[in-house]
Amino acid sequence: MRAVVVDAFGGPEQVRVAEAEVPEPAAGQVRVRVRAAGVNPVDGAVRAGVFGGAGQRIGLGWDVAGEIDAAGPGAQEWTPGRRVVGLHYGKVKPLGTHAEYVVLDASAVAPAPESVDAAVAAALPLxxxxxxxxxxxxxxxxxxxxxxxxxxxxxxxxxxxxxxxxxxxxxxxxxxxxxxxxxxxxxxxxxxxxxxxxxxxxxxxxxxxxxxxxxxxxxxxxxxxxxxxxxxxxxxxxxxxxxQEVAADGAELGRLAALVDSGALTLRVAETFGLADAAKAHAALAAPGTRGRVVLTVS
Known part of the structure; x- marks a missing residue:
């Protein structure tokens, strides 16, 4: 599968798409087929080396919107094809949500809001x-x-x-x-x-x-x-x-998704980019005056 990574710290030019093995869910985990993923300031900080990890390949991405692809033991209530949103917490990790697939703890996902598409839903989790x-x-x-x-x-x-x-x-x-x-x-x-x-x-x-x-x-x-x-x-x-220190909380995320569906919470997307243009997305993230979330879409 394709995944967005950095091998060295620096600006958007360090962001690249690499090949990686599709991750397998363990007990209590689910695998999500990623359809969209937010690009957040924390991704820029990881890319710049703020959190360390020199000398290793680091995967980018915290937000995800997509569908359940597989579930490990103890997480079978999340059936394949179900639309979800989730948060993949972790500053330095080998794979993030900027990929075709990602594995998350089942407790970190929630049913996606039904009233918006994946690109908009991806602006919600973090x-x-x-x-x-x-x-x-x-x-x-x-x-x-x-x-x-x-x-x-x-x-x-x-x-x-x-x-x-x-x-x-x-x-x-x-x-x-x-x-x-x-x-x-x-x-x-x-x-x-x-x-x-x-x-x-x-x-x-x-x-x-x-x-x-x-x-x-x-x-x-x-x-x-x-x-x-x-x-x-x-x-x-x-x-x-x-x-505050954010935490992956599927129950709270589900409450927020319900507020989106009720019209009580409006999500804003500034611009979308395909996975291959992840470096351009990072450049857009750093541009002054951006209003709304920059989002990567994955086909």
């Missing part, structure tokens, strides 16, 4: 699970206020929608040209990048990784959630500082 977990960690109650930085991005945009659904009053911080977009997602207030909100908020979900600058907008005793371990600001004024 961004959706990240946004949902970050909001849970904030621990805010209905009626509380939240500032979401990077609100026009893939994670931030889903976080806006989930926060509104949770009854929070959402202020969205994004680029000057993104006001119409973030308000369409449900944000009550808009703050252009580089500006400050009118007052303090109960919590900040810092999808733009602003760090201390975002923490300054939180009231004393409020909450701050970051997305990148090690990039969080120092604690001050009694503000609770938490960094």
């Amino acid at each position: 961004s959706g699970l990240t946004a949902a977990r970050a909001l849970d960690l904030l621990g805010l109650a209905p009626g509380d206020s939240v500032l979401i930085t990077g609100a026009a991005g893939s994670v931030g945009g889903l976080a806006v929608q989930l926060a509104v659904r949770a009854g929070l009053t959402v202020t969205a911080l994004a680029g000057e040209g993104d006001e119409e977009l973030v308000r369409s997602l449900g944000a009550t207030a808009f703050v252009p990048r580089g500006s400050a909100p009118a007052g303090v908020v109960d919590g900040v979900l810092d999808a733009a990784v602003l760090g201390a600058a975002a923490l300054a907008f939180v009231r004393d005793g409020g909450a701050y959630v970051g997305l990148i371990p090690g990039a969080e600001p120092a604690r001050e004024r009694g503000v609770r500082v938490v960094v």
Whole structure:
């Protein structure tokens, strides 16, 4: 089968398609015939060597949308042909989801949303699970206020929608040209990048990784959630500082997929590329102003 890998660290030019053996599912695992897979910032970080792994071939890709191809012992409830989405967690791994087939733990997959095609569904797993977990960690109650930085991005945009659904009053911080977009997602207030909100908020979900600058907008005793371990600001004024670490959670992913089908959650795809053009997809990922997920499609 074909799989997207890097053998040396660097820019998009290091991304290539290689031949690999079709993986076999073990007990409690399923094999997915990949139809589409998101290209995420973490893939760019892996490619650049942020997580190590020098001297070995590294497979790329975390998100997947496709169909069950085979199931190992203990996972036979996932019948072949069933459409699914899933998350293949792992920063340095020999094979990722940017391939024709991938093996996942059965607990990491969920029925795919029925209202969208595979390319759109592939934008859900990593961004959706990240946004949902970050909001849970904030621990805010209905009626509380939240500032979401990077609100026009893939994670931030889903976080806006989930926060509104949770009854929070959402202020969205994004680029000057993104006001119409973030308000369409449900944000009550808009703050252009580089500006400050009118007052303090109960919590900040810092999808733009602003760090201390975002923490300054939180009231004393409020909450701050970051997305990148090690990039969080120092604690001050009694503000609770938490960094989320995404996990493969099929049950939560199923809940998010159901929200897509109900119309409560909108997924956005910026551009699609075939598997052979994975290097071009990485170049598009790095382009400024990308709104929505870059997706690889696999025929």
